[in-house]
Amino acid sequence: MNSDDRDLHEAFATLRREEEAQVPIFSLAFEAERNQRRRRLPGKLIAWSATVAATIAIALSMLSGSRAPYQEHARIQTASITTWKPPTDFLLNTPGRELLQDVPAIGAWDSAATAAEPRAKHGHLKKTVLN
Amino acid sequence: MDPSDLRVELEGMYRASFGWALCCCHHQREEAEEVLQTTYLKVLDGRARFDGRSSLRTWFFGVIRRTADEQHRRQWLRGQLFERWIVCEPSAPPPAGPEALASAAESSRHLLQAVAELSKRQQQVLHLVFYQELTIEEASRVMEISLGTARTHFERGKHRLRQILAEREGRYEQR
Numbered sequence: 001m002n003s004d005d006r007d008l009h010e011a012f013a014t015l016r017r018e019e020e021a022q023v024p025i026f027s028l029a030f031e032a033e034r035n036q037r038r039r040r041l042p043g044k045l046i047a048w049s050a051t052v053a054a055t056i057a058i059a060l061s062m063l064s065g066s067r068a069p070y071q072e073h074a075r076i077q078t079a080s081i082t083t084w085k086p087p088t089d090f091l092l093n094t095p096g097r098e099l100l101q102d103v104p105a106i107g108a109w110d111s112a113a114t115a116a117e118p119r120a121k122h123g124h125l126k127k128t129v130l131n
Numbered sequence: 132m133d134p135s136d137l138r139v140e141l142e143g144m145y146r147a148s149f150g151w152a153l154c155c156c157h158h159q160r161e162e163a164e165e166v167l168q169t170t171y172l173k174v175l176d177g178r179a180r181f182d183g184r185s186s187l188r189t190w191f192f193g194v195i196r197r198t199a200d201e202q203h204r205r206q207w208l209r210g211q212l213f214e215r216w217i218v219c220e221p222s223a224p225p226p227a228g229p230e231a232l233a234s235a236a237e238s239s240r241h242l243l244q245a246v247a248e249l250s251k252r253q254q255q256v257l258h259l260v261f262y263q264e265l266t267i268e269e270a271s272r273v274m275e276i277s278l279g280t281a282r283t284h285f286e287r288g289k290h291r292l293r294q295i296l297a298e299r300e301g302r303y304e305q306r
Contacts, residue, residue: 008257008261008293009261011238012257013261014236014238015239015262018239019153020149024164
């Protein structure tokens, strides 16, 4: 700013003096701001809490939503594995397999042993003596 | 800076800050008060921190300017989004607040009306230099522009302001 600007400087200084006479008291403005901050704090807190709650709810719903189809799929798969039979399963059907599948009852052992006697089973085979 | 020290410093420049806020808000008193309060809130919250790179006054004035700009943008957006369809009236702010014009003395009223015809940058740099008595360099820091740009705005603003004042004076004398 040079000496030529004195006129403008004076004009602005007059304006400043006039405006300064109408400035509100500082403490009022400052305290108003502090009160406003105090009033805003619960609002902010509520907004944050709501955001966090919404995020948790969304995350939980997404997790349960993704887990449910997986569990259903696993159940179907388990069911199919238990009922599925290989095509070569018949090869395991060997003679006398039923004996291995059942637990023999006590006391019924003799009849079973008798049944398994080769002599009784193949009684019709007799040695024929050729004279 | 200690909060109590900061309060003392802010209190010391309160009147000047209010004048600067008025300049940033086209001399709309209520708007200036709101801007200044929001600026205090920013400082108290720690959203605006003084890092000591410039003087406290320069820094605080910069925060006021940015806050005023934010408020204007918000008002403009609000105007674009809502008032455009609801009110159907253009929401351009008046160049100088009617309260300011009514309460100011004759000479100050002429000055305010003349300043209102300048560009925003010219208004701000002239205010900072003549009203706040900052140097052009300090004004450039507040306005976040280069020193050369600030000088250009200052010179052009001064020239234009003198022209407008002379025209107004001529018209006044003719009456």
